[in-house]
Amino acid sequence: MKVRTTGVAGFGRRTFTLGAVSVTAALVLTACGGSSDTGEGAESSDLASGGATTLTMWVDAERSPALTAVTEQFKEDTGIEVKLVTKDFQQVSDDFITQVPTGKGPDLIVGPHDWLGKFVQNGVVAPIELGDKAGEFQDSAIQAMTYEGNTYGVPYSIENIGLLRNTDIVSEPAATMDEVIANGKAAVAEGKAEFPFLVQMDPKQGDPYHLYPLQTSMGVPVFGTDESGSYDASKLELGNPGGVEFAEKLVAWGDSGERIFNSSITPDIAKEKFNAGASPYLLTGPWNVPDAVAAGINLAVDPLPTTGDSPAQPFVGVNGFFISSKSQNALAANEFALNYLTTEAVQDSMFDAGGRPPALTASFDKAAADPIVAAFGEIGANGVPMPAIPEMEAVWADWGGTQLALIKGEADPATAWPTMVSNIESKISK
Amino acid sequence: MAVSTDAPVRPAKPAPAVSRRRSPDSLAGTLAKIVLLGLVDAFAVYVLMAMFLNEEWVVFAVAAAVTLVINWIYLRRGGLPAKYLAPGVLFLLVFQVFVVVYSGYVAFTNYGDGHNSTKEDAVAAISLTAQQRVPDSPAYAVSVLEQDSELFLLVTDPDGQVQLGGAEMPLEEVTDAQTNSSGKATGVEGYETLAFNDLLNRQAEILALKVSFSEDLDDGTLATADGSNAYVYKPVLVYDEEADTFTNSETGTVYRDGGEGSFVSDTGERLATGWKIDVGFENFQRAVTDPELRGPLLSVIGWTFTFAVASVALCFGLGLFLAITFNHPTLRGKKIYRVLMIMPYAFPAFLAGLVWSGMLNQEFGFINGTFFGGASIPWLNDPWLAKASVLLVNTWLGFPYMFLVCTGALQSLPEEVNEAARMDGAGAWRIFRSIKLPLLLVSTAPLLISTFAFNFNNFNVIFMLTGGGPRFPGTSQDIGATDLLITVVYKVAFGQGTGRDYGLASALAILIFIIVAVISAVSFRQTKSLEEVNS
Numbered sequence: 001m002k003v004r005t006t007g008v009a010g011f012g013r014r015t016f017t018l019g020a021v022s023v024t025a026a027l028v029l030t031a032c033g034g035s036s037d038t039g040e041g042a043e044s045s046d047l048a049s050g051g052a053t054t055l056t057m058w059v060d061a062e063r064s065p066a067l068t069a070v071t072e073q074f075k076e077d078t079g080i081e082v083k084l085v086t087k088d089f090q091q092v093s094d095d096f097i098t099q100v101p102t103g104k105g106p107d108l109i110v111g112p113h114d115w116l117g118k119f120v121q122n123g124v125v126a127p128i129e130l131g132d133k134a135g136e137f138q139d140s141a142i143q144a145m146t147y148e149g150n151t152y153g154v155p156y157s158i159e160n161i162g163l164l165r166n167t168d169i170v171s172e173p174a175a176t177m178d179e180v181i182a183n184g185k186a187a188v189a190e191g192k193a194e195f196p197f198l199v200q201m202d203p204k205q206g207d208p209y210h211l212y213p214l215q216t217s218m219g220v221p222v223f224g225t226d227e228s229g230s231y232d233a234s235k236l237e238l239g240n241p242g243g244v245e246f247a248e249k250l251v252a253w254g255d256s257g258e259r260i261f262n263s264s265i266t267p268d269i270a271k272e273k274f275n276a277g278a279s280p281y282l283l284t285g286p287w288n289v290p291d292a293v294a295a296g297i298n299l300a301v302d303p304l305p306t307t308g309d310s311p312a313q314p315f316v317g318v319n320g321f322f323i324s325s326k327s328q329n330a331l332a333a334n335e336f337a338l339n340y341l342t343t344e345a346v347q348d349s350m351f352d353a354g355g356r357p358p359a360l361t362a363s364f365d366k367a368a369a370d371p372i373v374a375a376f377g378e379i380g381a382n383g384v385p386m387p388a389i390p391e392m393e394a395v396w397a398d399w400g401g402t403q404l405a406l407i408k409g410e411a412d413p414a415t416a417w418p419t420m421v422s423n424i425e426s427k428i429s430k
Numbered sequence: 431m432a433v434s435t436d437a438p439v440r441p442a443k444p445a446p447a448v449s450r451r452r453s454p455d456s457l458a459g460t461l462a463k464i465v466l467l468g469l470v471d472a473f474a475v476y477v478l479m480a481m482f483l484n485e486e487w488v489v490f491a492v493a494a495a496v497t498l499v500i501n502w503i504y505l506r507r508g509g510l511p512a513k514y515l516a517p518g519v520l521f522l523l524v525f526q527v528f529v530v531v532y533s534g535y536v537a538f539t540n541y542g543d544g545h546n547s548t549k550e551d552a553v554a555a556i557s558l559t560a561q562q563r564v565p566d567s568p569a570y571a572v573s574v575l576e577q578d579s580e581l582f583l584l585v586t587d588p589d590g591q592v593q594l595g596g597a598e599m600p601l602e603e604v605t606d607a608q609t610n611s612s613g614k615a616t617g618v619e620g621y622e623t624l625a626f627n628d629l630l631n632r633q634a635e636i637l638a639l640k641v642s643f644s645e646d647l648d649d650g651t652l653a654t655a656d657g658s659n660a661y662v663y664k665p666v667l668v669y670d671e672e673a674d675t676f677t678n679s680e681t682g683t684v685y686r687d688g689g690e691g692s693f694v695s696d697t698g699e700r701l702a703t704g705w706k707i708d709v710g711f712e713n714f715q716r717a718v719t720d721p722e723l724r725g726p727l728l729s730v731i732g733w734t735f736t737f738a739v740a741s742v743a744l745c746f747g748l749g750l751f752l753a754i755t756f757n758h759p760t761l762r763g764k765k766i767y768r769v770l771m772i773m774p775y776a777f778p779a780f781l782a783g784l785v786w787s788g789m790l791n792q793e794f795g796f797i798n799g800t801f802f803g804g805a806s807i808p809w810l811n812d813p814w815l816a817k818a819s820v821l822l823v824n825t826w827l828g829f830p831y832m833f834l835v836c837t838g839a840l841q842s843l844p845e846e847v848n849e850a851a852r853m854d855g856a857g858a859w860r861i862f863r864s865i866k867l868p869l870l871l872v873s874t875a876p877l878l879i880s881t882f883a884f885n886f887n888n889f890n891v892i893f894m895l896t897g898g899g900p901r902f903p904g905t906s907q908d909i910g911a912t913d914l915l916i917t918v919v920y921k922v923a924f925g926q927g928t929g930r931d932y933g934l935a936s937a938l939a940i941l942i943f944i945i946v947a948v949i950s951a952v953s954f955r956q957t958k959s960l961e962e963v964n965s
Contacts, residue, residue: 097543101551120702121702122544123546123551123558123703132569203811204896205897262793266788325554331630331655332630332633410903
């Protein structure tokens with residue numbers, strides 16, 4: 001309702017949805033406006049057409065400082081300047097997909113591997129052949145960067161969730177979820193804690209990402225794999241026999257049951273309560289570790305607790321560098337990616353900046369001197385890559401929504417889970 | 431009642447431009463004109479050159495025309511209105527008209543994920559990803575050589591054997607190559623070795639260079655991506671330019687242009703990378719016939735209207751009530767109250783949604799914790815309470831605007847009318863109903879209409895507060911009780927199921943535009959009659 005020039009604002013809201021389209025459009029026409037003073041678009045295309053050897057890389061604000069040293073080194077060695085353009089992380093993959101075909105996209109982009117499916121579908125990334133260097137990286141990193149038989153990125157970090165334990169409340173690790181819950185309840189009963197267990201929930205969409213290891217442990221992964229080990233969208237395994245059983249657990253542990261999972265615990269609340277020492281456990285990733293340490297919590301990272309007979313496998317996210325398929329400087333970009341971004345120095349400095357375990361084995365071994373990094377790394381080695389196939393997008397909404405309804409006790413596990421599976425199946429087959 | 435004509439709400443008309451304007455012939459004026467126009471033209475020439483080099487002919491022509499028109503407007507004598515209007519009109523064209531026209535165009539294409547660019551780009555991208563390294567094949571060290579401006583690869587295999595080959599020449603063994611300390615061949619008599627900078631200058635050619643092992647292409651080809659390492663590649667899919675088909679080299683499956691912006695095999699298998707084509711009215715047809723959409727759409731339309739009408743009514747009602755209250759002549763500290771009232775207006779709607787969603791949290795929220803003694807009221811999780819919460823937050827965000835507008839309008843009402851009514855024996859309510867409200871509506875009715883149009887598309891509040899939820903039980907779509915049409919458009923067209931679909935989104939946006947435009951047009955006509963009655 002903030003309406004100053006109402007007519008215009010109403011219109012603006014409508015075009016908000018068409019964000020990328022209109023921004024691109026506006027930029028194109030601004031460049032031809034003759035009398036306007038925003039000449040950025042014209043400038044960058046000018047350089048590209050002139051054959052000048054400048055590489056452009058889109059990064060987000062957090063990673064940008066970690067890359068300045070290597071870009072300076074590259075410039076010294078080859079005379080090629082790498083321009084680091086800071087972009088908003090939420091927007092950058094969409095911008096990449098819309099800008100690359102116009103020739104105004106960057107040469108390189110930094111991001112997580114699960115963007116790959118979309119990038120390949122839209123024809124905006126070029127494969128990278130790592131050659132012998134592939135052996136220097138952890139297998140799970142290379143596996144994540146491989147899509148339909150090609151490798152597309154230079155990985156630099158691996159991230160996954162683990163079970164944080166406040167050692168002042170519970171001193172020993174536990175192997176199964178039942179033991180974890182028993183420990184947590186005992187701590188609550190003794191008055192040492194307020195919550196037996198914490199995991200974040202989005203009150204609108206649930207949080208299947210964090211609950212995934214508990215689900216895989218009951219033998220219910222999202223997709224099956226083909227013989228080469230890549231995800232196969234035609235093998236949806238959410239409907240496996242353990243599915244309904246897992247749904248029943250969600251209800252039993254949910255708002256209307258034992259309140260192990262609580263739909264009101266947002267990411268902020270989960271972190272705040274754990275850092276205040278109100279719970280012995282927090283199921284989360286390395287990104288919440290620095291604040292917990294700063295809050296004075298004595299931490300241990302435990303292996304993910306099992307709920308069934310299968311291993312509790314989390315999703316593994318791999319961050320890496322990708323090369324645009326329409327780069328005017330593909331050879332220089334390849335040289336930079338293959339021979340500079342793969343070095344130990346770069347992987348070390350990316351770790352220093354982001355705190356995520358490095359993908360390069362040599363760098364990881366150094367970082368693993370920290371027991372917390374080592375523990376997350378060990379859990380990740382047991383994990384599965386986050387599916388990059390575009391069909392994964394069809395899964396999230398129904399998956400999260402159904403889990404949330406179950407946790408709230410609003411849905412019947414016997415019907416809600418199979419309905420979710422058939423909904424997702426129909427969306428994928430469309 | 432001609433009182434409202436001199437109401438100070440309306441800005442005073444600017445003094446006629448003729449009276450005090452600087453003569454166009456004065457020296458300073460001419461100089462300023464030359465400098466400004468010179469700057470504009472210099473920039474235009476720069477843009478034109480960039481467009482020329484990029485071979486963007488359409489944009490080039492438009493830019494040239496715009497430049498000429500601008501020069502003509504400002505260099506000729508007279509035509510003063512044009513000189514004032516030109517910059518505004520230009521920006522209107524660029525930022526509004528073009529965007530609308532472009533959205534309209536997109537609505538008739540299949541632009542979206544998988545249909546992202548031209549057919550040439552799609553073919554190039556498919557060919558690029560189809561080149562796959564032969565599994566377990568060795569890596570080769572290469573140097574790039576040149577002879578008569580043709581490029582060759584000098585290949586050292588892992589056993590130290592050196593071979594030379596080019597685009598037209600399969601690999602042949604070379605015995606007299608110069609090697610460096612690591613045993614990699616770096617040059618051959620009669621050929622020139624390219625340094626790194628030369629590589630960069632000819633990178634497109636080098637990347638396109640494929641050297642075959644023998645006459646038999648099934649052995650694969652060598653290619654290099656960085657000018658120093660080469661690998662053996664074999665295409666999984668081969669493009670036949672004449673027939674415009676891709677053929678899978680292993681299974682023999684042929685993929686043809688299926689007419690829907692992608693390559694399709696006879697069995698209906700589709701290559702993921704497609705291109706943008708015009709699809710006519712297909713998107714509009716889908717918007718109204720897709721059974722997944724049609725089901726929940728009726729209740730969403732109902733709620734959208736309810737939300738927009740109720741928002742306007744609540745905001746206007748509360749704003750007007752407070753405006754009248756704080757307009758009382760004997761009230762002390764009016765200014766402080768007024769400033770406090772306006773506070774929510776200074777809050778970005780985006781942020782307010784997030785803050786309120788935290789405050790309305792069922793278990794940890796401020797509202798339940800402080801006002802309801804820790805009760806567990808599902809403000810955002812029960813369909814009806816969620817609707818009420820959304821309206822509450824939107825009223826909180828929106829009433830200050832109405833308060834401001836009404837305060838201004840109230841203060842402009844002449845006191846005599848009030849007195850006259852009182853002399854005739856009218857009570858306070860009667861004065862409000864029959865005198866103040868009709869007079870107020872003259873100036874506020876157009877604002878109410880635009881507020882309605884705005885709330886009809888109030889994306890921020892819904893998306894940040896409830897995300898459209900709680901979801902309708904039993905639908906496969908992610909559509910919920912507080913979803914407005916615009917949030918449904920967002921969910922359906924962006925990233926649910928099959929990915930972003932700009933075409934469908936544009937089509938739906940156009941449909942919403944038509945609804946809002948019709949309602950606004952009708953309402954404005956009504957307002958006009960209101961004005962005539964009162965003046």
